[in-house]
Amino acid sequence: MSTLRFRVVEKAFQAKPVEVAVPAERPSDYFAKYVFNREKMFKYLPTAVYNRLVDVMDHGATLDRDIADEVAQGMKKWAMELGATHYTHWFQPLTEGTAEKHDAFVEHDGKGGMMEEFSGKLLVQQEPDASSFPNGGIRNTFEARGYSAWDPSSPVFVVDDTLCIPTVFIAYTGESLDYKAPLLKALRAVDKAAVDVCHYFNPDVKKVVAYLGWEQEYFLVDEGLYAARPDLLLTGRTLMGHEASKNQQLEDHYFGAIPTRVAAFMKDLEIQALELGIPVKTRHNEVAPNQFELAPIFEECNLAVDHNMLIMSLMRKVARTHGFRVLLHEKPFKGVNGSGKHNNWSLGTDTGVLLMSPGKTPEENLRFITFVVNTLMAVYRHNGLLKASIMSATNAHRLGANEAPPAIISSFLGTQLSRVLDHMEESSTDELVVLSGKHGMKLDIPQIPELLIDNTDRNRTSPFAFTGNRFEFRAVGSEANCASGMIALNAAVAEQLVIFKNEVDELIGKGEAKIPAIIQVLRKYIKLSKPIRFDGNGYSDEWKEEAKRRGLDCETSVPVIFDNYLSPDSIKMFESTGVMTRKELEARNEVKWETYTKKIQIEARVLGDLVMNHIVPVATEYQTKLIDNVYKMRGLFSEEETRKLSAENLAIIRKIAEHTSYIKEHVDSMIDARKVANKITDEREKAVAYHDTIAPMLEQIRYHIDKLELIVDDQMWTLPKYRELLFIR
Numbered sequence: 001m002s003t004l005r006f007r008v009v010e011k012a013f014q015a016k017p018v019e020v021a022v023p024a025e026r027p028s029d030y031f032a033k034y035v036f037n038r039e040k041m042f043k044y045l046p047t048a049v050y051n052r053l054v055d056v057m058d059h060g061a062t063l064d065r066d067i068a069d070e071v072a073q074g075m076k077k078w079a080m081e082l083g084a085t086h087y088t089h090w091f092q093p094l095t096e097g098t099a100e101k102h103d104a105f106v107e108h109d110g111k112g113g114m115m116e117e118f119s120g121k122l123l124v125q126q127e128p129d130a131s132s133f134p135n136g137g138i139r140n141t142f143e144a145r146g147y148s149a150w151d152p153s154s155p156v157f158v159v160d161d162t163l164c165i166p167t168v169f170i171a172y173t174g175e176s177l178d179y180k181a182p183l184l185k186a187l188r189a190v191d192k193a194a195v196d197v198c199h200y201f202n203p204d205v206k207k208v209v210a211y212l213g214w215e216q217e218y219f220l221v222d223e224g225l226y227a228a229r230p231d232l233l234l235t236g237r238t239l240m241g242h243e244a245s246k247n248q249q250l251e252d253h254y255f256g257a258i259p260t261r262v263a264a265f266m267k268d269l270e271i272q273a274l275e276l277g278i279p280v281k282t283r284h285n286e287v288a289p290n291q292f293e294l295a296p297i298f299e300e301c302n303l304a305v306d307h308n309m310l311i312m313s314l315m316r317k318v319a320r321t322h323g324f325r326v327l328l329h330e331k332p333f334k335g336v337n338g339s340g341k342h343n344n345w346s347l348g349t350d351t352g353v354l355l356m357s358p359g360k361t362p363e364e365n366l367r368f369i370t371f372v373v374n375t376l377m378a379v380y381r382h383n384g385l386l387k388a389s390i391m392s393a394t395n396a397h398r399l400g401a402n403e404a405p406p407a408i409i410s411s412f413l414g415t416q417l418s419r420v421l422d423h424m425e426e427s428s429t430d431e432l433v434v435l436s437g438k439h440g441m442k443l444d445i446p447q448i449p450e451l452l453i454d455n456t457d458r459n460r461t462s463p464f465a466f467t468g469n470r471f472e473f474r475a476v477g478s479e480a481n482c483a484s485g486m487i488a489l490n491a492a493v494a495e496q497l498v499i500f501k502n503e504v505d506e507l508i509g510k511g512e513a514k515i516p517a518i519i520q521v522l523r524k525y526i527k528l529s530k531p532i533r534f535d536g537n538g539y540s541d542e543w544k545e546e547a548k549r550r551g552l553d554c555e556t557s558v559p560v561i562f563d564n565y566l567s568p569d570s571i572k573m574f575e576s577t578g579v580m581t582r583k584e585l586e587a588r589n590e591v592k593w594e595t596y597t598k599k600i601q602i603e604a605r606v607l608g609d610l611v612m613n614h615i616v617p618v619a620t621e622y623q624t625k626l627i628d629n630v631y632k633m634r635g636l637f638s639e640e641e642t643r644k645l646s647a648e649n650l651a652i653i654r655k656i657a658e659h660t661s662y663i664k665e666h667v668d669s670m671i672d673a674r675k676v677a678n679k680i681t682d683e684r685e686k687a688v689a690y691h692d693t694i695a696p697m698l699e700q701i702r703y704h705i706d707k708l709e710l711i712v713d714d715q716m717w718t719l720p721k722y723r724e725l726l727f728i729r
Ligand code: ADP
Pocket: 211, 212, 213, 214, 215, 282, 295, 296, 297, 298, 344, 345, 346, 354, 469, 470
């Protein structure tokens, strides 16, 4: 019998924290060391070129080819000083990861030698042979070209020996094949729509920026233990494993002292993240054992998305240095919390105003309420779409699984804001509201100064909660590209702000004064969007019933949820904001359905394989031992005594037989079900078949495997158990 499990357990127990070399300088000195930011642009580019590049970055001016060459020269010089020998267009295809193809700077020098070369042409545009990226049928095989184009609003950076250039990825015919292109379009749409609305309050506003602060949750597992779990290795989650006797009941992990090996990992990760210009700030233990969280200071949304993609790959890399594997899957372990990625989102102006933040004057508060109410309207009208934007085969294990937000989008506003909206809705005058900010609370402990108490309360069960100066989209999955949710949210808010502006202008056109016109439209929206507001317990069954009555989208089947992208309202919204066309939406849904199918398919194969190669042989071997024992008892005792003394063993022998035959039978029928589903040509129908017939079988089979794990001799069990995966670090 294999002893791999025991060897890896022993080794994991002996693992020591890896020494981390801490830079001599302060973080503020090494921050963005590997980023070609403005400071370096200024140093490495001629002033005229620098000024034009800043115009491109700040005002969306077009980057001319003639300056691109000069920018490329400066970049190359800077990158080579850091030891870079290669460059890559770094893009975000629809696979949830990032893609890169490295080329060396070298070119022939025409004299039989080589020289370092990097032209503006290579910086600005590439044509990756990318026919095997998911495209949902947009690129026909005869026209398999895709183009990547530099996004100057996200700075280039150096990783190891490579200059990485953030790019969009589009088809020959212009459709987006990635997340960045539609995100940039959505951000432009919300910028423009919000600027127009801001002009009711301040004519000086020229730009509105969407901000994103993500909170990344993750698990760490010792590398050896991970390697001994083929399911983790191949699917990112455990497909089997009985709960450990202790898990998170005592709530002793959350915010607890960070284990030393993990602390070393975090320190290393943070140093490298800061060097790449990612403003990481917060780290702590999460609720589940071996679960942790990392959060940066919020940034402009496009940059924040890039930084999240970058940090996920950095985490994978740094974890290995420390003998860990990082699990970004939303639900790696049954029975303990899964991982999410709260997306803190807000809008801010170039005049320095956070639009989701209450103001000091009644007029500022009206602006605040305008943006909050329009956000609520957008979330209400597109709640199904927003759910689709964060849904995946993996996140489905978390949403609605009684520990994370349910698979229903609703918004929590907190007592104060709810009261304000209720008051506005009921009152018939056009009076402006006064909001109280933080208030002081004196404690009866002399050495503790007065505390400033926030007027907002928290509700951890809400998928879209207002938290004082922002909304927190909590349903986003830990593994997801934040862009998906951010595209849907920003585009929906952009559409809504345009509608709002039109309605208000119409009233003004009819002779209504500005403020009463705004209040009138808001009052109507407060009434209309009421069904999306929910301050109660989002985990309760009553809420599911209530949400259904309110007409919110309560669908739980992932492939069916994706239909929301193709509803007439969604298509209209995406097309009117210029974010995506119907053709792009259709193609992307093909990709979503296909990905869903493949994920379940892989899980089914891995489970079948583990069952036949690990579980059944081990259980049978143990059963044979017991049978042997019963036979040998016969040699020592009378028939009657043997029956009495072996009663327990006979019962176990029977149980093992029952479980293994169930498992074997169901693995066979799962294979048959797959054969049937695989014949379906329509991607949506195939995904639905995988959801309805195959996914439930995984759970049913698992139940019996987990029962066997409890019965079979621990010494014989080959796969590391939950208590080992979750508690050794
Ligand atoms: P929590 O209380 O939810 O743990 P934190 O205070 O740690 O949250 O903040 C979580 C994230 O929200 C951080 O990335 C933070 O920078 C970000 N954040 C704070 N204010 C805003 C805002 N106005 N807009 C967007 N993100 C914000």
